[in-house]
Amino acid sequence: MVVMTLEGNEAAAWGARLARPDVIAAYPITPSTHIPERLSEWIADGIMDSEMILTESEHSALSACVGASATGARVFTATASQGLALMHEILHIASGMRLPIVMAIGNRALSAPINIWCDHQDMMSQRDTGWMQFFAESNQEALDLILIAYKVAEDRRVLLPAMVGLDAFTLTHTFEQVDVPEQEEVDRYLPKYRPVHAFLDPERPITQGPLGTPQHYMEFKYAQYEAMNRAKGVIVEAMEEFGRAFGREYAPLVPFSPGGEIVLVTMGSMSGTARVFVRGARQEGESVSHVKVVAFRPFYHSKLAELLAGAKVVAVVERAFSYGSVGPLAQDVAYAMHRYGIKAKLANFIVGLGGRDVTLRDFSEVLETSKRILKGEEDPGVFWLNVAKEEVLKAEEVIWNA
Amino acid sequence: MPEEFEPIAPGHSACAGCGSTQIVRWVLKEAGPNTIVVNATGCLEVFSTTYPYTMWRVPWLHVAFENAAAAASGVEAALKRMGKKAHIIAFGGDGGTADIGFQALSGMVERGHDVLYVMYDNEAYMNTGIQRSSSTPLLAWTTTSPAGKVIPGKQQPKKPVAWIIAAHGAPYVATASIAYLTDLRKKVRTALSIKGPKFIQAIQPCTTGWRFDPSLTVKLARLAVETCYFPLWEMRNGDLRTFRLTYIPKEKKPVEEFLRPQRRFRHVLQNPDLLERIQKWVDENWERMLKLHEAAVNQKL
Amino acid sequence: MVKKVTVGAVVPWPGSTAENKTGSWRTLKPVIHYEKCIRCAICWMYCPEPAILKVDPDKYPAPEGKPAIAKLPAVEIDYDYCKGCGICAEECPVNAIEMVEEVK
Amino acid sequence: MFEIRFHGRGGQGAVTGANIFAIAASYDGYKSQAFPFFGVERRGAPVTAYARISEGPIEIRSFIYNPDAVVVLDPSLLDAVNVLEGLKENGYVLINTTKKPDELGISGYRLATVDASAIAVRHGLGTPQAPIVNTAILGALVRFVDMVKLESLLRAIREHAPAKKEENAKAAEEAYGEVRIW
Numbered sequence: 001m002v003v004m005t006l007e008g009n010e011a012a013a014w015g016a017r018l019a020r021p022d023v024i025a026a027y028p029i030t031p032s033t034h035i036p037e038r039l040s041e042w043i044a045d046g047i048m049d050s051e052m053i054l055t056e057s058e059h060s061a062l063s064a065c066v067g068a069s070a071t072g073a074r075v076f077t078a079t080a081s082q083g084l085a086l087m088h089e090i091l092h093i094a095s096g097m098r099l100p101i102v103m104a105i106g107n108r109a110l111s112a113p114i115n116i117w118c119d120h121q122d123m124m125s126q127r128d129t130g131w132m133q134f135f136a137e138s139n140q141e142a143l144d145l146i147l148i149a150y151k152v153a154e155d156r157r158v159l160l161p162a163m164v165g166l167d168a169f170t171l172t173h174t175f176e177q178v179d180v181p182e183q184e185e186v187d188r189y190l191p192k193y194r195p196v197h198a199f200l201d202p203e204r205p206i207t208q209g210p211l212g213t214p215q216h217y218m219e220f221k222y223a224q225y226e227a228m229n230r231a232k233g234v235i236v237e238a239m240e241e242f243g244r245a246f247g248r249e250y251a252p253l254v255p256f257s258p259g260g261e262i263v264l265v266t267m268g269s270m271s272g273t274a275r276v277f278v279r280g281a282r283q284e285g286e287s288v289s290h291v292k293v294v295a296f297r298p299f300y301h302s303k304l305a306e307l308l309a310g311a312k313v314v315a316v317v318e319r320a321f322s323y324g325s326v327g328p329l330a331q332d333v334a335y336a337m338h339r340y341g342i343k344a345k346l347a348n349f350i351v352g353l354g355g356r357d358v359t360l361r362d363f364s365e366v367l368e369t370s371k372r373i374l375k376g377e378e379d380p381g382v383f384w385l386n387v388a389k390e391e392v393l394k395a396e397e398v399i400w401n402a
Numbered sequence: 403m404p405e406e407f408e409p410i411a412p413g414h415s416a417c418a419g420c421g422s423t424q425i426v427r428w429v430l431k432e433a434g435p436n437t438i439v440v441n442a443t444g445c446l447e448v449f450s451t452t453y454p455y456t457m458w459r460v461p462w463l464h465v466a467f468e469n470a471a472a473a474a475s476g477v478e479a480a481l482k483r484m485g486k487k488a489h490i491i492a493f494g495g496d497g498g499t500a501d502i503g504f505q506a507l508s509g510m511v512e513r514g515h516d517v518l519y520v521m522y523d524n525e526a527y528m529n530t531g532i533q534r535s536s537s538t539p540l541l542a543w544t545t546t547s548p549a550g551k552v553i554p555g556k557q558q559p560k561k562p563v564a565w566i567i568a569a570h571g572a573p574y575v576a577t578a579s580i581a582y583l584t585d586l587r588k589k590v591r592t593a594l595s596i597k598g599p600k601f602i603q604a605i606q607p608c609t610t611g612w613r614f615d616p617s618l619t620v621k622l623a624r625l626a627v628e629t630c631y632f633p634l635w636e637m638r639n640g641d642l643r644t645f646r647l648t649y650i651p652k653e654k655k656p657v658e659e660f661l662r663p664q665r666r667f668r669h670v671l672q673n674p675d676l677l678e679r680i681q682k683w684v685d686e687n688w689e690r691m692l693k694l695h696e697a698a699v700n701q702k703l
Numbered sequence: 704m705v706k707k708v709t710v711g712a713v714v715p716w717p718g719s720t721a722e723n724k725t726g727s728w729r730t731l732k733p734v735i736h737y738e739k740c741i742r743c744a745i746c747w748m749y750c751p752e753p754a755i756l757k758v759d760p761d762k763y764p765a766p767e768g769k770p771a772i773a774k775l776p777a778v779e780i781d782y783d784y785c786k787g788c789g790i791c792a793e794e795c796p797v798n799a800i801e802m803v804e805e806v807k
Numbered sequence: 808m809f810e811i812r813f814h815g816r817g818g819q820g821a822v823t824g825a826n827i828f829a830i831a832a833s834y835d836g837y838k839s840q841a842f843p844f845f846g847v848e849r850r851g852a853p854v855t856a857y858a859r860i861s862e863g864p865i866e867i868r869s870f871i872y873n874p875d876a877v878v879v880l881d882p883s884l885l886d887a888v889n890v891l892e893g894l895k896e897n898g899y900v901l902i903n904t905t906k907k908p909d910e911l912g913i914s915g916y917r918l919a920t921v922d923a924s925a926i927a928v929r930h931g932l933g934t935p936q937a938p939i940v941n942t943a944i945l946g947a948l949v950r951f952v953d954m955v956k957l958e959s960l961l962r963a964i965r966e967h968a969p970a971k972k973e974e975n976a977k978a979a980e981e982a983y984g985e986v987r988i989w
Contacts, residue, residue: 051483060469063473063476065476068476068477170842173842174840175826197713200461201486205717219708273869410718412784419786619790
């Protein structure tokens with residue numbers, strides 16, 4: 001183990017490097033460009049031994065990954081935002097073909113207007129493409145989760161692709177200390193990928209990617225659905241094994257300061273800020289807890305319900321939203337509460353879109369609003385924080401009155 | 403009887419008389435069993451692999467409509483890494499190649515992947531029911547370029563996709579017709595002997611989309627060449643000095659002979675002006691190629 | 704109903720379309736007149752299924768007085784798969800294949 | 808937790824400076840974090856970078872609104888940007904300038920100045936018109952804010968400066984000696 005001060009992109013690149021992918025196919029996009037850049041440097045210097053395909057688009061990058069993975073190789077790619085959106089079609093195909101591709105995402109807002117900064121709308125928009133989805137809180141997690149993602153993706157009980165999100169700039173361009181494991185340790189944790197169902201070998205000619213008629217299609221989708229459910233157990237196993245191998249503990253859901261009446265639920269880099277806030281608020285006598293969601297797909301509904309037991313208000317604070325509905329994370333939290341009988345009120349706070357900073361002050365507002373909800377002084381619902389609502393209304397009125 | 407390598411099995415659900423399997427069968431016979439096929443979405447992919455059946459006896463991969471070239475790039479990179487050697491042949495129709503898949507193809511060629519890309523050119527989106535493509539010829543009827551009272555079929559000429567790929571500097575680019583089997587096989591052989599990206603555009607008469615009797619598939623593939631509507635040529639490295647017509651008809655037949663059996667040109671055959679426009683396009687195209695051929699042969703380039 | 708399901712919809716049965724007898728599509732049936740057949744195999748080359756087989760030279764009579772031809776493989780139509788497109792009849796250089804009404 | 812804000816112009820190396828500072832801090836056993844203000848500024852535009860150092864893990868991920876120290880790489884920024892915004896009471900202000908405190912008109916803070924531009928130019932870092940002052944200013948910073956050791960800074964520079972590693976280290980060392988703490 002070597003401690004290095006790395007930006008998030010470099011940490012992710014280290015994760016990829018240590019996983020020894022056979023093939024990397026990528027197209028640069030802010031804020032994840034440094035990942036293929038760093039990998040290209042390592043390959044150019046002979047430090048890393050992988051085939052690098054620098055495609056003409058993200059769509060082709062993932063298509064090349066599918067081709068390489070279907071041939072039987074371990075593959076890696078990285079993208080963000082518009083690039084991930086351009087991959088959308090192929091995301092479904094990669095998971096439908098059960099190819100264990102791992103991809104790093106520099107979580108960034110979607111156009112329009114064009115915006116290079118952080119939010120989770122890019123990955124949330126790909127929620128139902130059959131990929132496992134993990135969110136890193138720190139650069140260390142970005143590196144580690146890539147290794148864990150490979151371990152789970154290639155497990156024969158799973159065979160699903162995975163994406164690991166690291167927040168644009170807040171992680172991708174932020175330097176901090178990262179324990180970089182030794183290659184030998186990683187090789188023990190993550191042995192060479194041996195394809196069992198998907199390969200392209202003239203000695204054993206198989207057909208991959210056929211037409212699935214109504215007679216069979218639903219079975220394949222059910223198989224993916226069940227594989228994703230099975231992944232819940234495999235992820236926990238892989239995280240526990242990771243803990244034993246590298247001494248860093250991981251879990252799909254991470255509780256902090258449990259037992260509070262108000263529970264904040266977050267994903268990604270704002271989770272650290274949330275914990276700092278909760279720690280302070282506890283000292284001031286507030287009854288507040290926090291849960292960090294690391295694995296968003298599959299989602300651990302029953303486990304979350306256990307962590308929410310006793311809560312009176314659940315405040316889901318997220319960097320994504322759903323037009324005309326509640327936020328994507330809140331949707332799953334709501335289902336978990338309903339399914340497992342958590343009687344708390346649910347409030348959804350939309351923060352930090354397009355790189356707006358998520359601050360301790362935002363969490364103060366979350367807490368204050370949650371307390372009003374607790375006292376029955378305010379209805380729970382969807383709250384957009386730190387946004388100039390009056391200005392928006394004024395602009396709309398200009399159009400209405402035109 | 404010695405066993406001969408048959409790359410495809412019967413029992414697929416192509417239209418009776420479909421020319422695409424003829425192209426595929428003879429390309430793959432030439433390549434041999436140590437071959438991996440990557441297939442763009444299209445008729446060929448759909449009729450050959452209805453789960454749980456497959457026509458293919460070689461490893462075969464389909465990913466999507468517009469990315470066969472990108473997927474093939476990935477296959478090639480993976481094989482290289484895994485220390486295995488096999489021919490990689492991508493098949494795509496004109497839609498998956500000249501239109502929606504064009505960017506991925508251009509990328510594959512520019513990056514220099516060792517792949518033979520074969521475009522089976524049936525001159526429209528046949529899989530979705532005969533819509534115009536950029537490879538649909540001038541004035542042809544399709545469901546989206548109907549022969550209307552005001553607009554008589556497609557208003558643009560056929561996109562010269564093989565030329566565009568040649569302009570990338572691709573090591574080998576050729577056109578082919580199943581009616582000239584020796585020529586086609588030789589071109590595949592040549593292509594596979596060269597490392598890097600190769601491109602063959604093979605004309606594929608489509609009984610359903612061109613609307614002709616299914617028995618005439620090969621005949622139309624022949625008439626396309628003999629009328630000089632679809633000249634057979636090859637070129638290396640985008641170098642015009644290497645340009646060669648590989649078949650020059652002794653007597654150039656009027657394009658009408660090629661058009662007559664096809665009901666997609668019925669409105670053209672009823673209108674001498676329209677027929678003349680097509681003949682003019684054919685003549686100009688052929689003249690240009692013939693001149694280039696002669697100049698190249700006589701080392702005047 | 705028992706269904707064949709594989710992981711990732713992989714089809715590990717190469718050439719398995721052969722289970723589908725597409726001969727049922729046929730309305731016209733090619734018939735080879737062996738007395739005319741010169742065993743050039745052009746029909747075999749162009750059959751899009753492929754549903755024309757090369758078989759033992761002795762299986763069918765060759766045209767009389769042409770001993771060289773008699774040593775070439777004979778061709779045979781596999782009616783299990785022949786869709787009756789008629790390309791073979793159209794391309795046969797000696798008109799040895801006739802399309803006749805399919806009687807079922 | 809100690810939080811620093813760097814003010815520079817695009818091309819002067821403020822962002823790289825913050826990163827090198829974070830690396831140097833890690834050599835002394837601190838946890839550190841460094842990040843730019845994530846803008847789309849191009850060469851010449853005012854840029855901001857941040858660093859945090861702490862004896863324990865750093866969990867907070869928001870920008871720094873109330874820094875303990877501000878570092879100004881380009882004296883011309885004093886007229887363009889409110890570099891003192893949010894600075895904590897009695898906080899540290901380090902400016903690349905030849906001016907004296909009364910000329911600068913800064914009071915109520917701990918102030919230090921260094922002619923980092925001249926030092927940089929002496930060591931061939933940039934040109935007199937566009938000196939690259941980040942390493943020189945860091946040398947002054949570690950003396951002014953006595954947390955990170957000079958040796959750690961020099962090691963970080965030698966390992967991570969993008970070019971002219973030795974010249975950069977020398978510049979830092981020289982600034983360490985020349986900084987005037989008022």
